[in-house]
C-alpha cells in the first residue's frame with residue numbers, strides 16, 4: 001500500500017478528527033526506508049507505545065541497485081581481533097543501527113555469544129552507503145574467529161567477492177589469521193588487510209604491516225590502520241570495500257539461481273534460508289526448487305537482513321538476503337544447495353563439502369524421565385546447527401541417549417550451554433572422543449558391517465584386537481604462532497602429544513610459526529588451554545584435517561568400586577595407557593566428594609588393572625551429617641555409580657591432563 005493510498009483512505013480531516021490520528025511521513029537515517037507513521041493521541045498516555053509504525057512501502061527499492069553497485073564481503077580474523085566491533089561501527093556509519101553505547105556486538109545475538117564474548121554463528125547485514133554521489137548496497141557477513149567454527153567462515157566466503165582481514169595491532173598475525181587468509185586466498189577473493197586497535201598503548205602497526213607483507217605477500221601500503229572501538233579511519237574501510245572489491249559477476253537477465261549459505265529454524269515460519277543470488281530475480285509467490293532434493297516450494301517471504309529481517313518484494317542477482325518458502329526442516333535447506341525457479345532449471349552451483357564432526361560424545365538425560373524433553377531440546381537445537389550430527393545410543397549405566405558429533409570441544413561446550421540456557425535441559429556428557437577407524441580382519445564382521453573398515457565414535461564399541469588387523473587414528477596439521485621465547489616449552493608440549501614437526505619459520509624478528517602433525521585425540525581436550533598458559537596467553541593455535549594414520553590403540557575403563565564408569569571409558573595409545581590411567585584415577589579421587597565409605601578407583605585394560613587408588617571415608621558423625629546435607633543439596637548435579645555419587649562436572653575435569 002503506498003503513502004498516497006493510505007492518505008486517501010484515512011488522511012481526511014474528518015477521519016483524523018474521529019480517530020485523532022496524526023499522520024506523517026518519516027524517513028529513517030539511511031534515507032532508503034520510508035515509513036508511514038500514525039501518531040495516536042491516546043497513545044501519548046502510554047510512554048512505551050507512543051508511536052505506532054506501519055511500513056507500507058516496500059522498504060527498499062532494490063531495483064535501484066545495479067549489480068555494479070553491490071559489494072559482498074565478510075569480516076574474518078583471529079578470535080577477539082575486533083570483527084564484531086568493526087561490524088557495529090559499519091552498521092552505525094551507514095545508519096543501519098543507532099549510535100548508542102547499548103549497541104555492542106549487535107550481530108552476536110545468542111546469549112552464549114554475549115556471555116562468552118565470541119561469535120558462534122555468522123551473521124549477515126545489508127548496508128546502504130553513499131560514495132561519491134552514488135549509493136551502494138554492501139552485504140556484510142560477520143564470521144566467528146574460533147577454529148571450531150571455521151566452517152561458518154568457509155560458507156560465508158562462498159557468498160562474497162572480498163574479505164576484510166582484521167589483525168590486532170598489538171598481537172599481530174595469529175594462527176586463525178593465517179587459516180582464514182588461506183580460505184579467502186584459495187577462493188580467490190580480494191583481501192583487504194585491516195590493522196585494528198591502533199588506539200592501544202602497545203599497538204605496533206608497523207610491525208604488523210611487515211608481518212602481513214612477509215607472510216601473505218600483501219604490500220604494506222594496502223593495509224588500513226583503524227580503531228574499530230573509537231571509529232578511527234573506519235570510513236576508509238568503507239571506501240576500500242567499494243573501490244577494491246569487485247561487484248558480483250551476476251546478471252538479472254539470467255535465470256534465477258541462488259546459493260543457500262546458511263539457514264536457521266523459526267518455529268512459526270519454518271526454515272529461514274540465507275541466500276546469495278547468483279543470477280536472475282525471485283519474488284514472493286514464485287515456485288522454487290531445491291537442487292539437492294528436487295522438491296518445489298512456494299516463496300512466502302523474502303528480503304534483506306539489516307541486520308533484522310526486512311521484507312522486500314524481490315531479490316535480484318548479486319544480492320544477499322533471506323527467503324522463507326515453507327521448508328519444515330533445515331535438512332530441506334541444505335547449506336550449499338542451489339535454488340532455482342521451477343520453470344527455469346539451472347545447473348547446481350558447486351556447493352560445499354559437509355562439515356565433518358571431529359569430536360563425539362554421548363549425551364544422556366540426568367534422569368530417564370527427562371528423556372522426551374531432552375530429545376525435543378536436542379532436535380530443536382540441531383535444527384539451527386546443522387553441523388551437529390545426532391545418532392541414537394544407549395548404555396546399560398546411562399540408559400537411552402544419543403551420540404553427538406561436534407566440530408570441536410568449544411562447539412560441544414557451546415551446544416551444551418545452549419541446551420541448558422535456551423531449553424533448561426540438564427545432561428550427562430560422556431568423555432569426548434575422536435572418530436577412530438578399525439580395519440577388520442574377521443570375515444564375519446566384514447560381512448556384518450558390509451565393509452572392511454569401520455568408524456568408531458563410541459569407545460564402548462571399540463572392537464577387540466583379535467578381530468582387527470589395524471587401528472587408525474585421525475590426524476590434524478596444526479599451526480602454532482608464538483613469540484620465540486616460548487618455542488622451547490611449546491616444542492616439549494608438542495613432543496609429549498606425539499606430534500611431529502613439519503615446519504618452523506620466523507614471521508618477524510620475534511615471532512615464530514610452527515607446523516606440527518598431531519593425532520587429533522592429543523589436542524582435543526586441553527591442548528589449547530595448556531598452550532595458552534605455557535605462553536602467558538601469547539601463542540595461538542589452529543588446525544586442519546590431515547587424514548588417518550595407523551596407531552597402536554587400546555580401550556581403557558575406569559572403575560569405581562568395581563563398576564565401570566561409562567562416561568570415562570576412553571581409547572588411548574598403548575604407550576600412554578599407564579600414565580593416562582594413573583592420572584585419571586588421581587584426578588577422579590580429587591573430584592569425588594568424601595563419602596561415608598571407602599571407594600576403590602581403578603583403571604583397567606580388559607580385566608587387567610593398571611592403576612588403583614582408594615579414597616578415605618568421611619570421618620566423625622557431625623562431619624558425616626554435614627556431608628550428607630551438602631550432598632543432598634548438590635544431588636541434582638550428581639551421578640550415582642553403584643553406591644558412589646560423582647559430581648556431574650567431574651567427568652570433563654578428569655580428562656584434562658596437567659603437563660609437567
Ligand SMILES: Nc1nc2c(ncn2[C@@H]2O[C@H](COP(=O)(O)OP(=O)(O)OP(=O)(O)O)[C@@H](O)[C@H]2O)c(=O)[nH]1
Nearest residue numbers: 079080081082083084085118119145197227228229
Ligand atoms: N582498544 C580497542 N579494543 C578493541 C577495538 N576493537 C575491538 N576491541 C575490543 O576487543 C575485544 C574483542 O572484540 P570483538 O569485536 O568481540 O572481537 P571478534 O573478533 O568479533 O571476536 P570473535 O567473534 O569472538 O572472534 C572486545 O573487548 C572489544 O571491545 C579497538 O579498536 N580498540
